[in-house]
Amino acid sequence: MGFRKRMEGPAALGLLLSLAAAAQAPQGAYQQAARLPARIVSFTAQPALIQAGQSSTLSWSTENPSAAEIQPDIGMVGARGSLQITPAVTTKFTLTVHGPNNQVLTRDLVVTVAGSVPAAATATQGGGKNEIPRMPDGKPNLSGVYNSGFPGTFFQGGPAMNIGGVAQPDETKPALKAGAEKFKVVRGPNDAGPSANCMPPGLPQSYFLPYQWQIVQGLNSVVILYEYPHLFRVIPTHGGPHQPDLDPTWMGDSIGRWEGDTLVVDVAGFNDKTELTGGFRHTEALHIVERFRRTAADTLEYHATIEDPNVFEKPWVVSRKFPLRTDLERVDEFVCENNKDYTGLFAK
Structure with missing residues (x-):
């Protein structure tokens, strides 16, 4: 889509390999907490109307997610956070949150770029260089x-x-x-x-x-x-x-x-x-x-x-x-x- 994003990431984790023995497992208290349903608390864009070349800040907050992602082009995100985007055209962003027991929640918002055509109307219809390949079942x-x-x-x-x-x-x-x-x-x-x-x-x-x-x-x-x-x-x-x-x-x-x-x-x-x-x-x-x-x-x-x-x-x-x-x-x-x-x- 061609927008820029900027965010802070944690330091990369380490990689170490060896053998070990460990104790048998009692159930941990946090496992019960993990079974609480997920919830989208907020998902906003400020400002939601921008001029070409200007930036908007996406902010989100969720509870008890096993995973969360924002599309298009952003991908996996943490339970809460914010990032700066500069979309070239009017774009609908979708926050998807996964919770326990296959729970899936979504929330949409639109960042409008004045005078532009929405991204969906300009998307390549098949055959694009970066098109994701698909199986016969889609x-x-x-x-x-x-x-x-x-x-x-x-x-x-x-x-x-x-x-x-x-x-x-x-x-x-x-x-x-x-x-x-x-x-x-x-x-x-x-x-x-x-x-x-x-x-x-x-x-x-x-x-x-x-x-x-x-x-x-x-x-x-x-x-x-x-x-x-x-x-x-x-x-x-x-x-x-x-x-x-x-x-x-x-x-x-x-x-x-x-x-x-x-x-x-x-x-x-x-x-x-x-x-x-x-x-x-x-x-x-x-x-x-x-x-x-x-x-x-x-x-x-x-x-x-x-x-x-x-x-x-x-x-x-x-x-x-x-x-x-x-x-x-x-x-x-x-x-x-x-x-x-x-x-x-x-x-x-």
Whole structure:
């Protein structure tokens, strides 16, 4: 659409990997709070009538959202905030809030640019360079190889570091519960972490390594292939519940569903052997809700809400945008041999 936006984002979270043991999970008090219905308190534009080249400020406030987004072209946002926009033409903005039990709320407003034609009237009708591809059933086609966009040096341990992708404004920092300090990762100088032994990194950190990952989408399922360390997930998109008594696994059990153009994936049934982005261990009570949305033909937005009532005071959010690798058709094979006999692996 061609408007500019300006907002403050939190510092990028860190990425640390290792093995850990954790306690069994009592139910956390914040889980009950998370079941409260979501609510849109306010959504305003000041001023709502502007001249060409002038700016308006969007402000919003919500309660108990599991996710919130503003369209067009803004994407995922926090529970409350404001940003400055400079639309080129009259534009309708929609705030969409997701709550518990598949609750979806929306509220619209219009920023009028004097003398302009509304954006909907000037939109490209098919065939545009940035048109989002779609499946035969009309759902967005998320298929493709995506780049972590890793911005810095890969580093295990020590202070927090930048992770892959472009940080979004709704990203939040985790807060440990009182008495849960044992779940914070502390490494010694010779501890390279579990990646040195080719252990699965788990979620959501599998997206943030300096390797590619690929989505292969069908009509009833989505497959995600991770180049490192050659992991995969098969995600049915029927939206049903998880099976009872899941066997704990490294990548958890994934069930997907579509909410409009957003693929929502509920992940449970984790073991306690991975580390979370930011340098925290977790228990088997870990629960992650992922949201995938193609914001443009060459961009995928990823949003993960992470909760573990044994470790964190409340759910926290990792939110990134990843570029599509149009030059790649698939991820490469990756061989990981625990660094124990690396030379012998290639001996003839």
